[in-house]
Amino acid sequence: MAYNFQFSGLLPYLQNLVDGLVTTVVITLITTVLGCLLGTLCAAARAGQSSFKSKVVGVYVELIRNTPFIVQLFFIFFGLPALGLRLSAWEAGTLAMVINLGAYSTEIIRAGIEATPKGQIEAAKVLGLTRFQTFVRVVLPPAIQKIYPALTSQCIIVMLGSAVLSQISVQELTFAANFIQSRNFLSFEVYFVVAGVYLLLSIGMRQLFNGIHYLVFPNLRAQR
C-alpha cells in the first residue's frame, strides 16, 4: 500500500473536533434525561388503567421502533415545517433523539414495571399510599434497578445515533469530521480518529452509568 497516513494534518482542526464533541455530549445529556423521563411517563401510561392512553403509547412505541432514526429525523426537520412548526436543526435533532429514546425506554422500563410482584402494590394500597406514591416509591425504584443495564445500552445506542444529526447540519462530532475532510481531504484519518472518539465516549458513558448506578442504589454496595 502506497498511502502515507497524515494524522498531523488534523492538528489545525483540533478546535472543530472539540466543539463537535461538546455538542455531541450536550445533546446526548439532554436526550438521556428527557428521553428516560418520557419513557417513564409512557411506561406508566402503558401499565396504567386507562386503555386509551395505553393504546396511544403502544402505537407511538411501535411506530418509532419500526422506522429508521434518519427517517424520523427528516420527517421532523423537513416535514413539520410544512405544518407550520419550524424548528432549528439543533432543536429538530434533539427532539428526534428524545422521541426515539422515549419509545425504546418505554419498552425497557415497562418490562421492569411488569416484574414487580403484585403483592407489593397491594401492600402499598393497604398502607394508604396513593397511586402516584405507589408508582414512584414502590414500583419504580426496583424496576429501574432491574432494567438499568438495558437502559444504559439503549442510551449509548442513541448517543451513537446522534452521528446522523450531521445530515441536517447540526454541528456535532460527525459534522466536524465531514467539515474537516472537505477541507484537507484526509477523509480516512479524520473518520478513523472520530470513530475512536465515539468508542471512548461509549466506554466512558458505560462507566459513568455504572457509577451512577452504585450511587443511586446503595443496596448494591451493601451486597458486595
Place this chain on the structure above:
Amino acid sequence: MNEFTNWDIFQALILAARWTVVLSLIAFLGGASVGLLLTFLQISSRTALVRIARFYVELFQGTPLLMQLFLVFFGLSLLGIDVSPWTAAALALTLFSSAFLSEIWRGCIESLPKGQWEASRCLGLSYFEIMRHIILPQALKVAVAPTVGFSVQIVKGTALASIIGFVELTKAGTMLNNATFEPFKVFGMVALIYFLLCYPLSVASRHLERKLNVTG
C-alpha cells in the same frame, strides 16, 4: 416541471424499497456468516482468540454505523480499490451486524447450563459432537427470536446507506422531496414503507419468543 401524483411518489418509493430489501438480505446473510465465526471465537478456550473477537465486537458496537460506513467507503479507496456505494454499504452493514449477531448468539450459548457441557464430555463426545448434538440444537431455539428481532435493526440500518449515495428507500425519499417539495407526504410514505417492512418482523420475533418460551 413534472407533476407528481401521490401514486407516482408511492410507486417510485416502492421500487426503491427493493434495494432496501436486497441490501438487508445481503447484510443479514453476510453478518450471519461472519457472526457465526465470531461466536465460535468468543466461546473458544483460547484467550487470544476470545480477546480478538471481544475487541471486534466492542469496536463495532461502540462506534456509530455511519462512521463505519464512511471508514469502509473512504478506507477501501485508499487501498486502491474502487468502491461503489453498493460494496461499501454491503460490507459495512455486514461488519456491523456480525458484531451484534455474534454477541446475541454467544449469549444464547452461554445461557445453557454448564452441566450440559460437562455431561457430554463425561460421555466421551468430541467438541464437534457436543456442538452438533447437544449445544447447537438447544441454543438455536433460544436464538431464533432475538435474531429475528435484530433483523429489524438491519433493515433500519440500511437507511444510513443513503448518506454515501446508495439509492434505496431513504435516498429515493430525499430525491423525491427535492423534486416535489412535499416533505411531510414523502417522508411520511417512506416511514410507512419501513414500518410495513419492519413491523411483521417485530411481531414475528415477539410471537416466537412467547412460543419458544412456553415449550422450552
